[in-house]
Amino acid sequence: MAVEVYPLLARGVFATFGYFVIDGETGRGVLVDPGAQPGLFLSAARERDWKIDAILLTHGHFDHMGAAGELRDAWSAPVRAHELADRYLLDPRLNLSADHGTPITLAGASKLSDGDRIPVGGIAGALEVLHVPGHTDDSCAFWCEQEASRSSETPSTRAARPDRVPDRGWTQAAREHTQKHSRVAS
Ligand SMILES: [Zn+2]
Numbered sequence: 439m440a441v442e443v444y445p446l447l448a449r450g451v452f453a454t455f456g457y458f459v460i461d462g463e464t465g466r467g468v469l470v471d472p473g474a475q476p477g478l479f480l481s482a483a484r485e486r487d488w489k490i491d492a493i494l495l496t497h498g499h500f501d502h503m504g505a506a507g508e509l510r511d512a513w514s515a516p517v518r519a520h521e522l523a524d525r526y527l528l529d530p531r532l533n534l535s536a537d538h539g540t541p542i543t544l545a546g547a548s549k550l551s552d553g554d555r556i557p558v559g560g561i562a563g564a565l566e567v568l569h570v571p572g573h574t575d576d577s578c579a580f581w582c583e584q585e586a587s588r589s590s591e592t593p594s595t596r597a598a599r600p601d602r603v604p605d606r607g608w609t610q611a612a613r614e615h616t617q618k619h620s621r622v623a624s
Contacts, residue, residue: 461559498526
């Protein structure tokens with residue numbers, strides 16, 4: 439069984455990658471950070487016959503969760519985010535959507551904690567939740583040991599903070615977004 443990662447660029451106010459993380463054997467998996475263009479993610483999953491079991495959020499800013507509500511309804515898949523995420527998900531000012539045209543809120547996310555393990559299709563515990571506060575209080579990274587082990591750039595350490603995040607084995611969304619929004623969130 440192999441975890442496969444498929445980035446997909448959604449273009450909303452910002453262009454932000456979402457990541458399908460799929461069990462290549464079963465075609466089941468999760469989607470990380472659908473920020474906009476829900477139809478884009480729906481089409482991609484339909485074309486490849488993927489079954490999405492959960493929507494994961496690296497943090498609650500609108501360009502990472504803007505399409506999550508619509509996709510949750512379409513797939514009957516829960517949204518999962520860090521236990522501090524509601525602060526952002528329920529407040530258009532804090533999730534920055536109020537400043538960019540359309541206020542967005544997302545209620546009902548189930549809570550993740552540092553160290554939680556998330557299955558990908560039939561692969562139990564494929565992703566490990568790492569709480570990496572900094573960009574936002576609720577920022578998480580999703581560590582995939584199997585993906586990292588396939589890379590020639592295998593990390594020498596098991597990083598726990600963004601400044602030590604290796605190039606593979608992560609969704610990378612937290613790091614990219616920290617760079618993109620540093621001026622907004624600082
Ligand atoms: Zn952000």
